[in-house]
Amino acid sequence: AELFAREGADLVLAARRLEKLKEVEAYALSQGVRAISVATDVSRPEDCRNLVAAAVEAFGRIDVLVNNAGIDDKNMSITNCDQAMWDKVISTDQDSVYYMMKETLPHMEKAGRGSIVNISSIGATRSNAGISYTAAKMAVIGMTKNVAIQFAGTGIRCNAVCPGPTETAIFDPANTAS
Numbered sequence: 001a002e003l004f005a006r007e008g009a010d011l012v013l014a015a016r017r018l019e020k021l022k023e024v025e026a027y028a029l030s031q032g033v034r035a036i037s038v039a040t041d042v043s044r045p046e047d048c049r050n051l052v053a054a055a056v057e058a059f060g061r062i063d064v065l066v067n068n069a070g071i072d073d074k075n076m077s078i079t080n081c082d083q084a085m086w087d088k089v090i091s092t093d094q095d096s097v098y099y100m101m102k103e104t105l106p107h108m109e110k111a112g113r114g115s116i117v118n119i120s121s122i123g124a125t126r127s128n129a130g131i132s133y134t135a136a137k138m139a140v141i142g143m144t145k146n147v148a149i150q151f152a153g154t155g156i157r158c159n160a161v162c163p164g165p166t167e168t169a170i171f172d173p174a175n176t177a178s
Helices: 002-006 018-030 045-059 083-111 122-126 131-150
Strands: 011-015 035-039 064-067 114-119 156-161
Touching: 002 018, 011 018, 011 045, 018 035, 035 045, 045 083, 064 083, 083 114, 083 131, 083 156, 114 131, 122 131, 131 156
Parallel strands: 011 035, 064 114, 114 156
Antiparallel strands: none
């Protein structure tokens, strides 16, 4: 988000905790761009719908969508991953990408252009993470390919990025399965 702001993009920032967003919003405003923050749980379709509506209301269109929400499953094997963990990871890491693209694409279609960047993971391509994380991030790659094919030639692009280990809270030792 900070790079987008430095490059002159207006921003709609979304996360569950509004206080963290306000810091990034303040930075964006200091760069001379417009920015709004919307408390959003992207694992909930109604929150995604409200987020897209707020973006369109504030700026009239959506040029770029970055789906970057993600949680880890503590590298749980299939035999240790319970239903609650499975559901939480799948809804956050996979379903949110579906919900956000579903709500955003009609606006991009209307404009005849747009770019979607979905953040997957090297854990998907190597299958070396926990079962639910691997499944969700593999699904992100599949959805990305599907949408890219569906919208080929329309001015709407859809790509996935698969970063390796990144210093975030996910790599805190407390997030390792026991």
